[in-house]
Each structure stands twice: as C-alpha cells, then as structure tokens.
Amino acid sequence: MARTRIALLSNPKSTGNLAQLPRIRAFCAEHPDIFHYEVEKADQVGSALETIARVRPKMLIINGGDGTVQAALTELYNGGHFGTEPPPVAVLPSGKTNLIALDLGSQGDPIIALEKLMEIAQADLSPHIVARELIALRCGAGEQMPVIGMFLGGAGLADTMLYCREKIYPLGLPNGVSHAITALAMLAQLLLRLKASFLPPNPSLVAVSWRNSQSLSGRFSLLAVTTLDKVLMSGELAGRKRGALKLLAIEERPASMLRAFFATLAGKLGHSKMRGVHFEQSDEISIEGESSKVILDGETFRAEIGRPIFLKLANPLSFVRIAA
Incomplete structure (x- = not known):
C-alpha cells in the first residue's frame, strides 16, 4: 500500500479556521494523498495522533492556532504514538496567534501554505527540516507529565x-x-x-x-x-x-x-x-x-508562592520550514 504523504490535523474551533476550513476540506477532497483528521477539543488530540500514526505519514501538518500546536506537541512528546521516530511537523497559519507558524516561514493563505508543503513532501524533506528545542512545563515539582510548547x-x-x-x-x-x-x-x-x-x-x-x-x-x-x-x-x-x-x-x-x-x-x-x-x-x-x-502557547497556568512553574529544555523535534 502506498504511504500517505501527508497527515493534516485540524481544529475546526480555531478562530482562523471558521472561515478557512471549508476551503481546506475541499482541497483535501481533491487530494486523496492527504489524510485529514479533525478534532474539536484538545483532549481528542491523543486519539487523533494514535489514528494518524497508523497511516505512517511522511509529514504531520497542524491546522490551528498555537494552542492546537501545543496540544499536538505535548502528545507527540508524551504519547509515544509514533515510537522513536515521529514525523516532522509543519504548521499552517491559522488561529488568532501564529508565532510558531511564523517561525517556520508559514504565513498568509493557509491553502497556499498547504500547496507548498505538498510540493515539499513530493521530494526529499531534508533541505526543509529544522530542529526546534521545546519547553517542558510542570506546575510544581511533583507533576510528572510535562506540557510541551515553544x-x-x-x-x-x-x-x-x-x-x-x-x-x-x-x-x-x-x-x-x-x-x-x-x-x-x-x-x-x-x-x-x-x-x-x-x-x-x-x-x-x-x-x-x-x-x-x-x-x-x-x-x-x-x-x-x-x-x-x-x-x-x-x-x-x-x-x-x-x-x-x-x-x-x-x-x-x-x-x-x-x-x-x-x-x-x-x-x-x-x-x-x-x-x-x-x-x-x-x-x-x-x-x-x-x-x-x-x-x-495559548494555555494558561498559574504560578503560586511555594508552587512555582518549572520550565526545562525538552528534547528537540523535527519541523518543516517552508523556506529552505
């Protein structure tokens, strides 16, 4: 069976997607080599990535704001859905804030960005792969599962x-x-x-x-x-x-x-x-x-006296930068 080139994880609740998602759905319908999975809440991201892992995508594209990206990175880091080799991550310019997308050279129309990422996926990804270190956040010293962001x-x-x-x-x-x-x-x-x-x-x-x-x-x-x-x-x-x-x-x-x-x-x-x-x-x-x-990355935490927020550098993940 041919390997699915791209998996696209979308959050329809992301504000930027309210207008753009119908166009993205139509685009995916015209390109069967895109495996499109939609979630409506952050707690659905884990099961979404578990399903996406079964199609072994060459690239994982996240379509949502920074909060959606953070939820996906946290699952990639903690969930182990892809074993030791998760696919490189790309980000579409969606949502109210797009700091991560901007860092990866993804700006403007998400459809144009998706088209560029499809072109990149047709060939060797290595010229476009960049490593990005991540932040692991824990509220208090006793919490074991970190939240991952940038x-x-x-x-x-x-x-x-x-x-x-x-x-x-x-x-x-x-x-x-x-x-x-x-x-x-x-x-x-x-x-x-x-x-x-x-x-x-x-x-x-x-x-x-x-x-x-x-x-x-x-x-x-x-x-x-x-x-x-x-x-x-x-x-x-x-x-x-x-x-x-x-x-x-x-x-x-x-x-x-x-x-x-x-x-x-x-x-x-x-x-x-x-x-x-x-x-x-x-x-x-x-x-x-x-x-x-x-x-x-969109999720709010509270630092208290005697219960500080701990930030630690997490192992890097591979990302896809549109401009090589």
Whole structure:
C-alpha cells in the first residue's frame, strides 16, 4: 500500500479556521494523498495522533492556532504514538496567534501554505527540516507529565494576552485591529499609569530563577521564555545558543520598554546589557509569584508562592520550514 504523504490535523474551533476550513476540506477532497483528521477539543488530540500514526505519514501538518500546536506537541512528546521516530511537523497559519507558524516561514493563505508543503513532501524533506528545542512545563515539582510548547508569556505580557483574548477578541474585530487596540491599552496603562476595568491590570510581583541560583524579581511589563528565534514584533533575539531556553524580562518602566522597542527595531535585542531589560539563557527556569499567570502557547497556568512553574529544555523535534 502506498504511504500517505501527508497527515493534516485540524481544529475546526480555531478562530482562523471558521472561515478557512471549508476551503481546506475541499482541497483535501481533491487530494486523496492527504489524510485529514479533525478534532474539536484538545483532549481528542491523543486519539487523533494514535489514528494518524497508523497511516505512517511522511509529514504531520497542524491546522490551528498555537494552542492546537501545543496540544499536538505535548502528545507527540508524551504519547509515544509514533515510537522513536515521529514525523516532522509543519504548521499552517491559522488561529488568532501564529508565532510558531511564523517561525517556520508559514504565513498568509493557509491553502497556499498547504500547496507548498505538498510540493515539499513530493521530494526529499531534508533541505526543509529544522530542529526546534521545546519547553517542558510542570506546575510544581511533583507533576510528572510535562506540557510541551515553544513560547511562554508571563507577568504583564500574560495579562495583556488574556485582556486581548477576553475583552478585545469578543468584539469581532480583525486580528490586526484587535492587536492594535490591545497595544494602545497596554501603553496607556504603562505610560499614563491609568487604572480602569477596560485596561489591562498592573503586573503582579514575580520571581524568576535560573542556573547557578541566579534570580530576578520585580514587576515586569513583559516576561517571555521561548525556544523560538523570533518573538517581539518578529524581531530576532540574540544568543542563538543551542540547548538553551531564552528568557526576556522587561521591567515595568516606560524607559525600559522604549529601550527594548528600539533595540528590537535595530535587531540588537539581547546583544548587550540595557538598564531594565534582562536577557538570559538557561536549560532550566522557574517562575514564582502571587497567583501570577503564565501562558504557554495559548494555555494558561498559574504560578503560586511555594508552587512555582518549572520550565526545562525538552528534547528537540523535527519541523518543516517552508523556506529552505
């Protein structure tokens, strides 16, 4: 029996798929070498991958937002559905946020991205394969099964992301407009020190620790831990050290945010020390706070005093980058 070239895992509930999924279904109907499996909830991803593993795909494409990708990566890492050789993962530009898709060169129309991935699957994949380290998150030291992702936001960044998700997205505005409004609200809260129910809350106190007992504590407008090269405004972080989590923390001061902003524009973020802007690399990081929220690729967790969030570098997986 001929091997299925591509398996496509779709989440119809992903916001970006509400409009695009009918086109994707029609496309898959015209291409029988695509094995298309749809899930509606994250807890269905495990059984979906168990079924997909039976068709031995050459490539696994995930069609959903970063939360869908995170659920799939967690199952790939913990579930063992593909044995020791899971297929390389590609990501379509779907959902409200697409940091992982952007990192893999997947932008614009998902159908065009799917067509490009089909072309890639017809030949040797190796020119397009990239290894990406992953973040393994555990809430407290005793939890054994980690959640796997690639980008974590905490402190003020998590508050702003939740503000956008809970108060701006329900307005039904285009993504770009929603993100612009969120950015303006964040700036109003930071620069003008305004406090109102229609603005993001002030960041709470957070303590971050990493290798050799180094630590940092305070209120941060932005706290991010990632394995991705691109984070703020698609800017690349310095220090592409393999085998390390990248920690970026920007203190809750207008001057600190401005320094980070201009450093990002100049492509210098993380290259040199700046007052109020902290960039570190480590294979283990812990975050502790007074009921401080963190978001790993769309899923929210809570760091408590005495029960910190533990982040550890996980073994890399292979991904398919559209631009070789």
